[in-house]
Amino acid sequence: MNGEQPWTSRLPRAGVFAALVFLLLTLFGLGGGGHASAGTADGDQTLQGRVNNQYEEDGERVREGVPGVRIVVETEEGELVAEAVTDDQGTYRISLPEPGTYVIRLDTDTLPEGLTLPDEQASSTRDIRARSSTTQVFNLGEDLRTVQGKWSQLPQTLANGLKLATIIAITSIGLSLIFGTTGLSNFAHGEMVTFGALFAWGLNRSWTTWPLIVAALVAIVATAAAGAGLELGLWRPLRRRGTSLTSMMIVSIGLALGLRNLYLFLVGGDLKQYGQFTLQRDPIAIGPVDLPPRSLWIMGISLAMILGVSFFLLRTRFGKAIRAVSDNPDLASSSGIDSDRVIGVVWILGGALAGLGGVFYGLEYGIRWDMGFTLLLLMFAAITLGGLGNPFGALIGSLVVGVMVELWTFVVSNANDLKNVGALIALIVILLIRPQGILGRKERIG
Numbered sequence: 001m002n003g004e005q006p007w008t009s010r011l012p013r014a015g016v017f018a019a020l021v022f023l024l025l026t027l028f029g030l031g032g033g034g035h036a037s038a039g040t041a042d043g044d045q046t047l048q049g050r051v052n053n054q055y056e057e058d059g060e061r062v063r064e065g066v067p068g069v070r071i072v073v074e075t076e077e078g079e080l081v082a083e084a085v086t087d088d089q090g091t092y093r094i095s096l097p098e099p100g101t102y103v104i105r106l107d108t109d110t111l112p113e114g115l116t117l118p119d120e121q122a123s124s125t126r127d128i129r130a131r132s133s134t135t136q137v138f139n140l141g142e143d144l145r146t147v148q149g150k151w152s153q154l155p156q157t158l159a160n161g162l163k164l165a166t167i168i169a170i171t172s173i174g175l176s177l178i179f180g181t182t183g184l185s186n187f188a189h190g191e192m193v194t195f196g197a198l199f200a201w202g203l204n205r206s207w208t209t210w211p212l213i214v215a216a217l218v219a220i221v222a223t224a225a226a227g228a229g230l231e232l233g234l235w236r237p238l239r240r241r242g243t244s245l246t247s248m249m250i251v252s253i254g255l256a257l258g259l260r261n262l263y264l265f266l267v268g269g270d271l272k273q274y275g276q277f278t279l280q281r282d283p284i285a286i287g288p289v290d291l292p293p294r295s296l297w298i299m300g301i302s303l304a305m306i307l308g309v310s311f312f313l314l315r316t317r318f319g320k321a322i323r324a325v326s327d328n329p330d331l332a333s334s335s336g337i338d339s340d341r342v343i344g345v346v347w348i349l350g351g352a353l354a355g356l357g358g359v360f361y362g363l364e365y366g367i368r369w370d371m372g373f374t375l376l377l378l379m380f381a382a383i384t385l386g387g388l389g390n391p392f393g394a395l396i397g398s399l400v401v402g403v404m405v406e407l408w409t410f411v412v413s414n415a416n417d418l419k420n421v422g423a424l425i426a427l428i429v430i431l432l433i434r435p436q437g438i439l440g441r442k443e444r445i446g
Contacts, residue, residue: 045099049136052065064090067088068085069111070085070107101125101127117140132270163364165402168357172397178347181346185249190256192372193354194263197361197362198263203219205274212275223358234251260372264370272362310391313391381397385438388437400430408423
C-alpha cells in the first residue's frame with residue numbers, strides 16, 4: 001500500500017487467461033471425455049443402498065446393517081444384469097452398464113436366520129437415469145415409522161432452514177464483498193459455486209478417486225484461482241477502460257449463461273453425488289431434530305468460516321482496508337490504500353467461499369449443472385435483505401432467507417417447487433418496511 005505495483009498487476013494477462021481456460025477445460029474430464037475415464041468405463045450409473053434390521057431397544061430406535069445379503073438387479077423380463085453382497089455395514093454398491101428400468105431384488109434366501117421380508121417389499125422397480133446415483137434401502141424387522149402432526153415437524157423444518165442458511169451465507173459473503181468493493185452485481189457468482197462443486201466431484205468420482213476432503217480442498221483453491229483469473233483477465237481491464245457498472249453487469253449475465261451451458265455440455269443434466277458421506281442413514285437426534293452427521297459438520301464448518309471471515313474483516317489490517325474500500329473507494333485510495341490489490345484479494349476470498357459453499361450444497365442436495373443459478377436468487381435476496389455491500393448484513397439476510405425457504409414448505413404443503421417464494425415474500429415485506437435492508441444505511445439520492 002506504499003505506491004508499489006501490486007503483485008497481481010504484474011502477472012501477464014495472457015498467463016491469467018491461460019490459467020483460467022485450463023481450469024475450465026479440466027472439467028472435460030467430468031463430461032464428454034470424462035465419461036470414459038477411470039471408474040466409469042463399465043457404467044456411469046450406480047445403485048447403492050443398505051439392508052437394515054430395525055427394532056426398538058429400551059425405547060430407542062435401532063437400525064443395524066445386515067451383512068452378507070445378496071442384492072440382484074434384473075431387467076423387467078427377469079434377465080440378470082448385476083448383483084452384489086452387502087458388506088459388514090450392510091451397504092452395497094452396484095455399477096449398471098446403461099440407463100433403463102430395472103427390478104432391484106433382495107434375495108431372501110441369503111437373509112440371516114430369524115430375519116424375514118415380505119415378498120412385496122423384497123423387490124422394487126426403479127427407473128435409472130444416465131450418469132446418476134440411485135439409492136435403494138431395504139428395511140427388515142419392525143416398522144418404526146411414526147405419524148407426526150404438522151406442528152411436531154416445525155423443529156425439523158427450522159433445523160433444515162438453518163442448514164440451508166449457513167450454505168447461503170458462505171456463498172453470499174463473497175458476492176456481498178465484491179459488490180461492496182467494486183459496485184458490480186456479479187450474476188456469474190453462482191457459476192463459481194457450481195465450478196467448485198463440479199471440480200470436487202471430478203477429483204472424487206470422475207478422473208480421480210481422491211477422498212472427498214482432499215478433493216474439496218483442491219476445489220476451493222481452484223475456485224479461488226478462477227476468481228483471481230476473472231478479476232485480472234476480465235473485470236480489472238473493463239474497470240480501467242471506464243466501462244459502466246450496468247455494462248459490466250450485462251457482461252456478468254452473459255458470462256453466467258455461457259458457463260452454465262458449458263457445464264451442461266460437459267457433465268450432462270443428471271444429478272450427481274459425491275463418493276463419500278452421501279449415504280448416512282443413522283441421523284443424530286438432537287431433541288426433536290434428526291440430522292445426519294454430514295449436516296452437522298456442514299453447519300459447524302460454515303459457522304467457523306463465518307466467524308473467521310468476520311474476525312478477518314474486523315480485526316486485521318487488510319480487513320479494515322477492505323471495509324474502507326467498500327465504504328468509499330476514492331477516499332481509501334487517497335489515504336494510500338491500494339484499491340486494486342484489495343479488490344484482487346476480495347475476488348480470491350469470494351471465489352474460495354463460493355467453492356466451499358458449492359461443495360457443501362452438492363454434498364447436502366446433490367450436484368447439478370445449474371445448482372449455482374438455483375442459489376443465485378437466494379444469494380441476491382440475502383445480500384439485498386441484509387443491506388447491499390454489507391457482509392454482516394448478508395449473514396442476517398441468509399438466516400432469514402434460509403429459514404423462510406423451508407418454512408414455506410411447512411406452511412404450504414406439497415410446494416417444494418415453489419419453496420423460494422417464501423424467501424421472496426420475506427424480502428418484499430422487509431424492504432417495504434426498511435428499504436435499505438436490515439443493516440443497510442440510508443443514502444441520499446440527488
